[in-house]
Amino acid sequence: MNPPLARLCTALGYCFQTPEWLEEALTHRSASARNNERLEFLGDALLNLIMAEYLFQHYPKASEGELSRLRASLVKGETLAELARSLKLGDWLRLGQGELKSGGYRRESILSDALEAIIGAVYLDSDFGACRDWVLHLYQDGLMRLSSASELKDPKTRLQEYLQADQRPLPIYNVLEIRGEPHAQSFTVECVVAKLRTTAIGSSRRKAEQESARLMLEQLA
């Protein structure tokens, strides 16, 4: 491997057996027909799975919708470009003349595509387990921020924490009505906080309570 690329490997925290993969991952389509677009296709799928599995394992109570939303925030171009900048990836890209002149090495999409391509390159150079470990290490700060974020907590928990922070009394939930056959019931629940009241209907008591808490948070916000 040429010495500059070896420096990049140090920054990445991954040493390539076959540096050609890394070189291909750094090559924008403006520079060569043999460029990083195919590796980006592979890396995108890897990143999606690695994050899906991480979230699945670490958020056992999150719904499919919550998992999707969290993953979207982790794999979006902006997040990837930020990571690429922290690795100074722009310094290593191979760009065509046109892109060089127009400052393509700073462009978000070019940076995020190259990082996805490197994920694909790491996989081809090693295996799924090693690639996953490397990606999770790369993302460790982002994943830490995620786990401390409140967005995953359910509305009842958020409402309780919101009120406790102000040392206010906790909400009261009352079931106002239960309708329908036993296998298809609907529950009407109210959430009471001092003089405020919100009402919601759900297919279970729990769901109706969560929805009434969510509406209460909106009223309080």
Added chain:
Amino acid sequence: MNPPLARLCTALGYCFQTPEWLEEALTHRSASARNNERLEFLGDALLNLIMAEYLFQHYPKASEGELSRLRASLVKGETLAELARSLKLGDWLRLGQGELKSGGYRRESILSDALEAIIGAVYLDSDFGACRDWVLHLYQDGLMRLSSASELKDPKTRLQEYLQADQRPLPIYNVLEIRGEPHAQSFTVECVVAKLRTTAIGSSRRKAEQESARLMLEQLA
């Protein structure tokens, strides 16, 4: 494992160590709060990666766009539902009363979601390598059809084969014009087949030829 589920494992060609994963994968959200939606999220990401890698390895000349198109045809709901039907998955689904009455076990989205969930379940029950082998085995017919399909061949190859099949003379490509600076040239190329002519512009001679061949195929079709 209860005897009926053991029969399903035979049909699937995969024997679960932890049958609870399979049970969860077969449970529609209409039947239980502990249902297959989270497993489907994981299985969808697995399927996308397994197909991305397969196509990347088996179609070394396909562009990223072609790889994406091929994968979309493999992972779409229709393809998954067809596979699910061939496994008689509908017989094993756990559905709520409402879905049972309305024939949910036949519905395409319910079948394809359950199959994706089973892919997630196989992964959690084994590892990436075993899950990949199982999915590729499940897809073997679809992948065979893919490799014999002409859609991956480039337009020049398709045009040549089309003409040869009719024992007609091969097309002639002429460069009509080259414009622009060396790093940003555009090529105008014509494709001639007997008295027919098509013209196309591209950033390389090869691209312009391919596009003129594609237009010729449209004229001949």
